[in-house]
Amino acid sequence: MSEESAEKISGKSTFGLVIFGPILGMLYVCLLPIIALMTLLVAIPELASAKKTDILQSSGMCMGCHSSQEFTKTFRNKEKMSVFVNEKDFKGSVHRFLNCTDCHGKISLDTHPGNSAMYEDRAAFTVAMASACRKCHSDSQLKAKPNHAFLTNKTNGPPCMQCHGAHGVKRIAEWKPALSSNNQYCLTCHSQNISKKHKNGETLSLHIDAAGLSASVHNKHDCSDCHTEYTRTSHPVKEFQSSRTHSIAVSEACKKCHADKYQAVHESIHFKMISEGNLKAPVCTDCHGFHSVGPKETYETLSGVPCRKCHEDIFKIYSKSVHGMAKAKGTHNAPLCYSCHFAHEVKVTTMTEKIKGACLGCHKDVEEAHAKWLPNAALHLSAIACAACHSPGSGKGIYLRLYDQETGKPFTEEQMLKLMGGTYEGMARKMDPHGDGIESDELWSLVSRLNEKGSNAKVTFFGRMDVSNGSEAHQLSFKKNAVKECENCHSQESDFFKSVTVAVVKADGRMTRYKAKPEVLGSMFSLLSLKQFYVLGSTRLKVLDWIGILMVFGGMSVPIAHITLRAITSPIREAKRMNNMRKEGKR
Amino acid sequence: MKKIYLHPLPVRIWHWVNAISFIVLIVTGLQIRYREILGLMKFREAVDIHNIFGFILIFNFFIWLVFYIVSGKIKIYIPPLNLKKFVMGSLKQARYYGYGILMGEPNPHHSTPDNKFNPMQQMAYLAIMLLLIPLQLLSGLLLWDAKRFSDFISLAGGIKIVDTVHVFLFLFFMSFLFVHIYLATLGHTATAHIKAMFTGYEELEEEHGH
Numbered sequence: 001m002s003e004e005s006a007e008k009i010s011g012k013s014t015f016g017l018v019i020f021g022p023i024l025g026m027l028y029v030c031l032l033p034i035i036a037l038m039t040l041l042v043a044i045p046e047l048a049s050a051k052k053t054d055i056l057q058s059s060g061m062c063m064g065c066h067s068s069q070e071f072t073k074t075f076r077n078k079e080k081m082s083v084f085v086n087e088k089d090f091k092g093s094v095h096r097f098l099n100c101t102d103c104h105g106k107i108s109l110d111t112h113p114g115n116s117a118m119y120e121d122r123a124a125f126t127v128a129m130a131s132a133c134r135k136c137h138s139d140s141q142l143k144a145k146p147n148h149a150f151l152t153n154k155t156n157g158p159p160c161m162q163c164h165g166a167h168g169v170k171r172i173a174e175w176k177p178a179l180s181s182n183n184q185y186c187l188t189c190h191s192q193n194i195s196k197k198h199k200n201g202e203t204l205s206l207h208i209d210a211a212g213l214s215a216s217v218h219n220k221h222d223c224s225d226c227h228t229e230y231t232r233t234s235h236p237v238k239e240f241q242s243s244r245t246h247s248i249a250v251s252e253a254c255k256k257c258h259a260d261k262y263q264a265v266h267e268s269i270h271f272k273m274i275s276e277g278n279l280k281a282p283v284c285t286d287c288h289g290f291h292s293v294g295p296k297e298t299y300e301t302l303s304g305v306p307c308r309k310c311h312e313d314i315f316k317i318y319s320k321s322v323h324g325m326a327k328a329k330g331t332h333n334a335p336l337c338y339s340c341h342f343a344h345e346v347k348v349t350t351m352t353e354k355i356k357g358a359c360l361g362c363h364k365d366v367e368e369a370h371a372k373w374l375p376n377a378a379l380h381l382s383a384i385a386c387a388a389c390h391s392p393g394s395g396k397g398i399y400l401r402l403y404d405q406e407t408g409k410p411f412t413e414e415q416m417l418k419l420m421g422g423t424y425e426g427m428a429r430k431m432d433p434h435g436d437g438i439e440s441d442e443l444w445s446l447v448s449r450l451n452e453k454g455s456n457a458k459v460t461f462f463g464r465m466d467v468s469n470g471s472e473a474h475q476l477s478f479k480k481n482a483v484k485e486c487e488n489c490h491s492q493e494s495d496f497f498k499s500v501t502v503a504v505v506k507a508d509g510r511m512t513r514y515k516a517k518p519e520v521l522g523s524m525f526s527l528l529s530l531k532q533f534y535v536l537g538s539t540r541l542k543v544l545d546w547i548g549i550l551m552v553f554g555g556m557s558v559p560i561a562h563i564t565l566r567a568i569t570s571p572i573r574e575a576k577r578m579n580n581m582r583k584e585g586k587r
Numbered sequence: 588m589k590k591i592y593l594h595p596l597p598v599r600i601w602h603w604v605n606a607i608s609f610i611v612l613i614v615t616g617l618q619i620r621y622r623e624i625l626g627l628m629k630f631r632e633a634v635d636i637h638n639i640f641g642f643i644l645i646f647n648f649f650i651w652l653v654f655y656i657v658s659g660k661i662k663i664y665i666p667p668l669n670l671k672k673f674v675m676g677s678l679k680q681a682r683y684y685g686y687g688i689l690m691g692e693p694n695p696h697h698s699t700p701d702n703k704f705n706p707m708q709q710m711a712y713l714a715i716m717l718l719l720i721p722l723q724l725l726s727g728l729l730l731w732d733a734k735r736f737s738d739f740i741s742l743a744g745g746i747k748i749v750d751t752v753h754v755f756l757f758l759f760f761m762s763f764l765f766v767h768i769y770l771a772t773l774g775h776t777a778t779a780h781i782k783a784m785f786t787g788y789e790e791l792e793e794e795h796g797h
Binding site: 530537544551552565569 | 690691
């Protein structure tokens with residue numbers, strides 16, 4: 001059956017060939033130049049590449065060796081690198097149509113595999129290899145995205161392969177969705193050792209320690225929770241003057257969640273300093289770190305308390321104190337910086353009542369305990385700083401502070417300026433015109449000026465006994481070392497009365513200290529200016545001592561003078577008596 | 588020898604309690620104020636003793652006040668309301684102390700239970716008993732617990748003012764003591780007045796020429 005039909009067809013085809021043969025032939029002849037041209041067009045690149053690298057005509061030859069996992073390359077620093085190329089990965093990559101030599105242009109069989117390593121180490125090799133990418137990927141293409149441009153402009157920017165991979169390179173669009181989270185996306189670059197320069201030349205590392213981040217309390221957050229302006233599609237390039245301005249700016253991010261703490265910080269001395277332009281003062285990140293923010297407890301240990309970074313001198317004193325030693329021993333409720341100064345609303349505690357509140361917060365029975373042995377315990381506790389007695393070896397002094405008796409509140413520097421005019425800088429000259437310590441009359445004229453101009457304020461000085469500087473307040477010792485002898489203070493020879501400071505308190509608790517002469521305490525003027533400060537035996541008026549001597553001598557001179565007169569006149573009386581006796585005798 | 592019962596027992600007790608308290612308060616007061624010069628005792632002891640005797644003095648003052656008011660004897664402290672009589676009496680007394688006593692003239696004032704003080708004494712003791720002593724007791728009380736009485740202290744102008752008043756009066760009393768003791772020896776014998784303060788009876792000098 002099949003043979004028959006084959007015959008039929010062949011019979012017909014003979015006829016067909018006669019007719020169509022010449023037509024096809026003519027068509028072929030006509031198309032020949034076109035075919036030739038096309039063949040040439042296809043062959044030319046092959047020929048071109050064959051000319052350049054005539055040895056390696058296809059990947060096949062390379063893969064003869066490089067498909068084996070056993071070969072390695074040794075750099076000059078003896079670092080080894082596998083030269084295995086995963087063919088499957090390469091075939092799946094965006095570069096699958098390229099030949100090995102397209103990128104590895106310098107390879108020649110004369111020298112490959114070479115014995116001597118060309119590169120110092122793997123990093124240098126990677127950097128050198130990255131130049132191959134530039135053959136196809138133009139600068140303008142690379143810089144189309146600002147962050148990419150930023151990286152590629154850097155001398156220390158990571159080589160292309162570090163992010164994109166080498167042989168298994170994929171389109172960005174292909175591997176973006178493969179990243180599990182935003183953080184992974186950002187860390188693609190930021191886990192690298194990248195950095196940028198601030199305007200002042202300081203270097204800011206942009207490297208994020210992924211381990212630190214995942215150990216932090218913020219490990220459930222996405223980068224963009226804090227870095228709100230940065231997303232997969234937006235990566236603005238920001239410029240900062242310096243590391244400090246950068247830190248201050250990024251701390252704003254904390255506000256989003258920690259508004260309460262942020263508010264507390266706003267009332268702190270640290271914030272006040274920053275707002276006055278003192279950029280040394282700490283912001284959130286200075287204490288808590290950037291990405292490795294730990295749990296609260298991290299900062300509540302001797303080694304972790306961030307205050308010591310700046311206040312190391314005070315910290316040293318503290319660590320030798322009864323509190324520091326207790327903390328070191330592991331006493332769980334032993335106070336650390338924040339216990340008295342508060343972690344966020346950090347207050348200047350010197351010279352304010354607040355510090356005493358901090359002591360009494362733990363030592364609740366202070367008043368009763370003192371009252372057992374100390375007369376007028378409450379009075380003593382109100383006029384003497386705890387540290388004045390409890391930090392042995394510290395310098396001592398009297399601090400005179402202005403108070404408004406009407407309100408019972410400190411009369412602040414701001415209020416003074418309002419009344420007296422002028423500037424903060426001019427204040428010192430007003431307080432102490434001769435610059436040799438405030439004298440008693442100057443102190444009095446200050447008080448009287450404040451009272452005459454302040455229509456409803458009743459300003460007077462209150463005296464307080466304290467250690468001579470804030471650091472010393474931290475060397476609190478054991479109870480047995482505390483001052484117990486009355487004579488320590490109740491004597492003109494006491495150290496307290498040799499140093500007198502006029503402390504003008506700012507509204508935020510900071511104070512400006514002006515040295516005063518110790519004589520102000522016993523001057524006549526003190527009756528007017530220091531009406532509210534008096535320590536038994538120590539602040540006695542000099543004038544009164546002299547009046548006393550005069551009065552006692554006056555009192556004694558009355559009998560002495562009278563007895564003298566009587567002695568002188570005794571002959572008169574004797575004569576008179578004799579006369580009388582004679583008269584009586586006559587009678 | 589004529590005797591006159593001048594000092595009733597309560598007055599005598601009051602006087603000597605006062606006297607002892609004054610001495611103790613002066614000594615401890617000096618010790619408190621001039622610790623580095625005196626050094627008789629510890630500051631704490633001085634303050635404690637001073638406080639105790641301060642309260643004794645306060646209590647004693649009220650014994651005096653109640654006794655004199657209840658018995659009506661307070662009038663011996665009141666100078667004559669007749670100014671001329673008072674001035675003349677004072678001048679006469681002053682003349683006696685300044686001149687008469689030297690010339691052997693008799694004291695123009697004769698103490699009786701109802702008229703114990705001469706006009707100068709009346710003036711001095713009225714001021715002392717009703718002004719200076721209460722002021723001293725009050726300022727002492729305020730200083731004793733300056734915290735408790737802080738409102739009163741502020742009202743008085745400040746603790747330094749109160750202390751200055753207290754010290755000034757203390758200096759006055761101390762110097763007055765010399766005069767007081769000396770005048771006590773100016774009886775008809777040196778010890779007559781002093782004895783009377785123990786026994787209550789003042790011996791009167793036999794009047795000559797009667």
